[in-house]
Amino acid sequence: MVKTLRLNRDRVLRAAIGLADEIGLEQLSMRRLAQELDVVPMALYKHVANKDELIDGMLDVIVTEIDPPAPGAEWKPAVRQRILAARQAMLRHRWAARAIEMRQAPTPAILAHMNSVIGIFRAGGLSATLTHHVMHALGSRVLGFTQELYAPDETRRPPDLTLFPHVLEIATAAAHENDSIVGAGCDDQFEFEFALDVLLDGFERLNDQNWTPPPFRYG
Amino acid sequence: MVKTLRLNRDRVLRAAIGLADEIGLEQLSMRRLAQELDVVPMALYKHVANKDELIDGMLDVIVTEIDPPAPGAEWKPAVRQRILAARQAMLRHRWAARAIEMRQAPTPAILAHMNSVIGIFRAGGLSATLTHHVMHALGSRVLGFTQELYAPDETRRPPDLTLFPHVLEIATAAAHENDSIVGAGCDDQFEFEFALDVLLDGFERLNDQNWTPPPFRYG
DNA sequence: ACCTGAACACCGTTCAAGT
DNA sequence: ACCTGAACACCGTTCAAGT
Numbered sequence: 001m002v003k004t005l006r007l008n009r010d011r012v013l014r015a016a017i018g019l020a021d022e023i024g025l026e027q028l029s030m031r032r033l034a035q036e037l038d039v040v041p042m043a044l045y046k047h048v049a050n051k052d053e054l055i056d057g058m059l060d061v062i063v064t065e066i067d068p069p070a071p072g073a074e075w076k077p078a079v080r081q082r083i084l085a086a087r088q089a090m091l092r093h094r095w096a097a098r099a100i101e102m103r104q105a106p107t108p109a110i111l112a113h114m115n116s117v118i119g120i121f122r123a124g125g126l127s128a129t130l131t132h133h134v135m136h137a138l139g140s141r142v143l144g145f146t147q148e149l150y151a152p153d154e155t156r157r158p159p160d161l162t163l164f165p166h167v168l169e170i171a172t173a174a175a176h177e178n179d180s181i182v183g184a185g186c187d188d189q190f191e192f193e194f195a196l197d198v199l200l201d202g203f204e205r206l207n208d209q210n211w212t213p214p215p216f217r218y219g
Numbered sequence: 220m221v222k223t224l225r226l227n228r229d230r231v232l233r234a235a236i237g238l239a240d241e242i243g244l245e246q247l248s249m250r251r252l253a254q255e256l257d258v259v260p261m262a263l264y265k266h267v268a269n270k271d272e273l274i275d276g277m278l279d280v281i282v283t284e285i286d287p288p289a290p291g292a293e294w295k296p297a298v299r300q301r302i303l304a305a306r307q308a309m310l311r312h313r314w315a316a317r318a319i320e321m322r323q324a325p326t327p328a329i330l331a332h333m334n335s336v337i338g339i340f341r342a343g344g345l346s347a348t349l350t351h352h353v354m355h356a357l358g359s360r361v362l363g364f365t366q367e368l369y370a371p372d373e374t375r376r377p378p379d380l381t382l383f384p385h386v387l388e389i390a391t392a393a394a395h396e397n398d399s400i401v402g403a404g405c406d407d408q409f410e411f412e413f414a415l416d417v418l419l420d421g422f423e424r425l426n427d428q429n430w431t432p433p434p435f436r437y438g
Numbered sequence: 439a440c441c442t443g444a445a446c447a448c449c450g451t452t453c454a455a456g457t
Numbered sequence: 458a459c460c461t462g463a464a465c466a467c468c469g470t471t472c473a474a475g476t
Contacts (some may be wrong), residue, residue: 006440030469042470043441052467101320108371111383118385128392135389135412139365146358147366151326164330166337170354173347195356195418198425202417225459249450261451262460270450 007039008126009047013057020058025095030054055099055128056107062096063109065089066144069116073122076200082117083196088146103128110143117142134203141196153161221392226258228266232276236312239277244314249273261303274318275326276311281315282328287364288335294343295419300416301336305363316364329362336361345426360415 015037020028030051034041048054067085069078090096106114114135121131140147161168234256237249249270253260267273286304288297309315325333333354339351359366380387 029467031467040442042443045470046440070318077438100368101250101366104369107380111378111380111386115383115385118389120387122385128388132389132392133413136410137417139414140368143368147320149359149362150323151318159324159330161330163327163335166334166341167330169341169347170337170351173351191355194352195358198356198418198421199414202421206417248448250448259461261462264451265459 007047009057012037012044012047012054013061016054017058017061020095020099021093025098029097038052048219050204052103056103059096059099059103060107060109062093063107063113063143065092069120075120075126078120078124079197080200082120083138083142083144084193086113086142087155087192090144097140097143097147099146100140100143100145113119114142124207126203127212129213130203130207130211137199138202141192141199146192146195147218161187226256226266228261228276231256231263231266231273232280236277236280239314239318240312241322244317248315269321275322276320278315278318279326279328281308281312282326282332282362284311285332288339294339295423297339297343297431298336298413299419301339302357302363303362303412305332305361306411307363308364316359316362316366319359319362319364320366334362343426345422346431347429348432349422349426356418356422360411360418365411365414 012033016028016033019033019036023032024208030044031041033054037044044054063068063086066082066089069082073081079086100110118131121134122128126134135142160172231252235247238252239257242251250260251261252273253263256263267276282305284309285301288301292300319329321328331407337350337354340353341347345353354361380390
């Protein structure tokens with residue numbers, strides 16, 4: 001009788017995003033999501049083709065949240081702003097980066113975001129070839145995340161590093177506390193911006209030098 | 220009667236690596252591996268604690284394959300050589316990068332590799348703090364791979380890029396054929412070395428300028 | 439048009455039992 | 458000490474059936 005509570009694609013995607021925010025991507029299953037919506041698992045398949053398509057749908061919602069570019073800026077601050085805006089969207093949904101990694105093809109919203117960033121480089125005068133390599137060098141950073149190898153985890157006790165003295169020194173070297181090459185506090189704002197600026201400065205230098213691809217490539 | 224064909228940890232790891240090389244990490248299951256070894260699934264659990272520990276064991280074998288550092292070189296070529304050697308090991312086992320991403324903590328062999336690279340930076344005169352940030356900026360690259368968002372896949376037809384003209388231009392801009400921002404030929408040797416050199420050059424410049432961390436950090 | 443229920447072909451892992 | 462067999466608690470997805 002309560003027809004207004006019927007499922008639709010939007011309700012499924014929103015519930016899935018909320019559930020992933022709560023329990024993480026690994027725990028998100030079609031069965032668990034169905035349970036959350038008080039529905040039998042197979043009811044979901046009228047609104048998403050399968051689990052992969054569900055995740056694509058979730059990602060498109062997240063990526064569309066990324067703030068639009070600030071108009072009229074120089075290419076370097078403009079790209080910087082756009083990438084940091086993407087990072088904010090990723091921080092709001094900690095599972096999103098993993099989901100992007102898992103998928104085999106970009107969603108339309110991801111293509112649109114990349115198209116926008118490439119457009120900033122091109123409008124700033126970088127050649128198509130340089131922009132190509134620059135986009136590769138940025139990698140996942142263009143979507144606002146770095147694929148951190150070992151995420152912070154306070155629950156697990158830190159590994160014994162006495163056999164790896166250099167790692168130990170570096171792990172305690174950072175200015176901010178709780179920082180460790182294998183522990184907490186990494187991939188934070190500072191590390192992200194540090195690497196981003198090394199890359200953007202490098203791109204600027206290559207562009208200023210009118211970089212062209214080397215004539216021969218082996219392999 | 221054929222006691223010599225009994226299982227042991229080494230035989231399990233080798234079979235798992237071979238199987239992953241063949242069918243990929245996603246298809247590798249305890250049951251499939253047991254079948255390959257002509258054994259019942261539970262027989263494996265005498266030699267590896269569980270599937271995660273199996274993958275750690277596989278990774279340690281691969282990472283130990285990485286060529287040792289060339290002694291006596293300058294830090295920049297030495298780090299470069301070490302990272303490109305790691306890349307060779309990753310190329311021999313295409314599933315290894317994904318496996319490293321999946322694991323939540325570094326294996327001993329991975330820690331040893333990182334320790335060795337950090338040691339080269341420190342011996343070259345980079346400060347502990349700069350080395351810390353530099354290691355973060357390298358990310359997975361220190362292990363010889365970049366986490367390519369969208370791997371080549373010749374089986375799937377390329378997406379329609381007419382809505383994303385900048386992406387289309389960039390996709391056809393590279394000097395090598397079969398190249399596409401979403402398609403084949405990327406994360407190849409050239410793209411890897413391009414980004415690596417932008418980063419290493421940037422690190423060198425910061426070190427030459429006696430880089431020190433900024434006094435204040437917000438957040 | 440949308441939801442249901444049962445079933446299929448898988449998982450990783452436990453437990454108690456065999457040799 | 459090492460391997461087995463059955464079972465448990467899950468998966469994603471199919472199919473035919475309900476309303």
